[in-house]
Amino acid sequence: MAFGDDKNSGVAGGVTAVTSTVGNGVGGLLGTVGGVTGAAARGIGGTVTGVTGNAGKPLGDALTSLGNGVEDGTNSIKKGVESAGQGKKAW
Numbered sequence: 177m178a179f180g181d182d183k184n185s186g187v188a189g190g191v192t193a194v195t196s197t198v199g200n201g202v203g204g205l206l207g208t209v210g211g212v213t214g215a216a217a218r219g220i221g222g223t224v225t226g227v228t229g230n231a232g233k234p235l236g237d238a239l240t241s242l243g244n245g246v247e248d249g250t251n252s253i254k255k256g257v258e259s260a261g262q263g264k265k266a267w
Contacts, residue, residue: 199261203254210250217243 218240225236 195263196261199258203258203261206250206254206257210247210254213250214243214247217246
Protein backbone atom coordinates (compact mmCIF):
# COMPACT_ATOMS: atom_id res chain seq x y z
CA MET A 177 0.00 0.00 0.00
CA ALA A 178 1.34 3.40 -0.89
CA PHE A 179 1.72 6.11 1.71
CA GLY A 180 -1.49 8.13 2.07
CA ASP A 181 -3.82 5.45 0.72
CA ASP A 182 -5.22 4.49 4.11
CA LYS A 183 -8.92 5.38 4.11
CA ASN A 184 -9.02 5.50 7.91
CA SER A 185 -6.28 8.04 8.50
CA GLY A 186 -6.43 11.73 9.34
CA VAL A 187 -9.81 13.41 9.52
CA ALA A 188 -11.65 10.45 7.97
CA GLY A 189 -10.21 8.14 10.62
CA GLY A 190 -11.22 10.54 13.37
CA VAL A 191 -14.75 10.84 12.04
CA THR A 192 -15.02 7.06 11.70
CA ALA A 193 -13.85 6.60 15.29
CA VAL A 194 -16.38 9.10 16.62
CA THR A 195 -19.30 7.78 14.59
CA SER A 196 -18.39 4.21 15.52
CA THR A 197 -18.31 5.13 19.22
CA VAL A 198 -21.64 6.96 19.00
CA GLY A 199 -23.20 4.13 16.96
CA ASN A 200 -22.03 1.50 19.42
CA GLY A 201 -23.23 3.58 22.37
CA VAL A 202 -26.68 4.18 20.90
CA GLY A 203 -26.87 0.56 19.76
CA GLY A 204 -26.03 -0.67 23.24
CA LEU A 205 -28.64 1.60 24.78
CA LEU A 206 -31.29 0.39 22.31
CA GLY A 207 -30.38 -3.22 23.10
CA THR A 208 -30.77 -2.58 26.81
CA VAL A 209 -34.08 -0.75 26.48
CA GLY A 210 -35.45 -3.41 24.12
CA GLY A 211 -34.32 -6.24 26.37
CA VAL A 212 -35.80 -4.69 29.51
CA THR A 213 -39.06 -3.76 27.79
CA GLY A 214 -39.38 -7.17 26.17
CA ALA A 215 -38.68 -8.99 29.42
CA ALA A 216 -41.15 -6.82 31.33
CA ALA A 217 -43.93 -7.41 28.81
CA ARG A 218 -43.27 -11.16 28.81
CA GLY A 219 -43.30 -11.16 32.61
CA ILE A 220 -46.58 -9.26 32.78
CA GLY A 221 -48.04 -11.58 30.14
CA GLY A 222 -47.02 -14.62 32.15
CA THR A 223 -48.46 -13.10 35.31
CA VAL A 224 -51.79 -12.30 33.64
CA THR A 225 -52.03 -15.85 32.32
CA GLY A 226 -51.02 -17.34 35.66
CA VAL A 227 -53.48 -15.29 37.70
CA THR A 228 -56.48 -15.50 35.39
CA GLY A 229 -55.95 -18.95 33.87
CA ASN A 230 -57.68 -19.71 30.58
CA ALA A 231 -59.84 -16.57 30.78
CA GLY A 232 -56.82 -14.27 30.62
CA LYS A 233 -54.62 -16.45 28.43
CA PRO A 234 -55.33 -14.51 25.21
CA LEU A 235 -54.33 -11.23 26.87
CA GLY A 236 -51.28 -12.83 28.50
CA ASP A 237 -50.20 -14.34 25.18
CA ALA A 238 -50.70 -10.99 23.43
CA LEU A 239 -48.51 -9.22 25.98
CA THR A 240 -45.84 -11.89 25.62
CA SER A 241 -45.92 -11.54 21.83
CA LEU A 242 -45.76 -7.76 22.15
CA GLY A 243 -42.69 -8.08 24.36
CA ASN A 244 -41.00 -10.36 21.83
CA GLY A 245 -41.84 -7.96 19.01
CA VAL A 246 -40.45 -4.93 20.86
CA GLU A 247 -37.24 -6.77 21.66
CA ASP A 248 -36.82 -8.07 18.10
CA GLY A 249 -37.55 -4.63 16.64
CA THR A 250 -35.09 -2.78 18.86
CA ASN A 251 -32.42 -5.41 18.16
CA SER A 252 -32.90 -4.86 14.43
CA ILE A 253 -32.61 -1.08 14.83
CA LYS A 254 -29.59 -1.57 17.11
CA LYS A 255 -27.76 -3.56 14.44
CA GLY A 256 -28.54 -0.91 11.83
CA VAL A 257 -27.31 1.92 14.05
CA GLU A 258 -24.10 0.07 14.90
CA SER A 259 -23.48 -0.76 11.23
CA ALA A 260 -24.08 2.84 10.20
CA GLY A 261 -21.68 3.99 12.89
CA GLN A 262 -19.00 1.76 11.39
CA GLY A 263 -19.62 3.18 7.94
CA LYS A 264 -21.32 0.01 6.71
CA LYS A 265 -24.60 -0.10 4.83
CA ALA A 266 -27.25 -0.09 7.56
CA TRP A 267 -30.17 -1.72 5.72
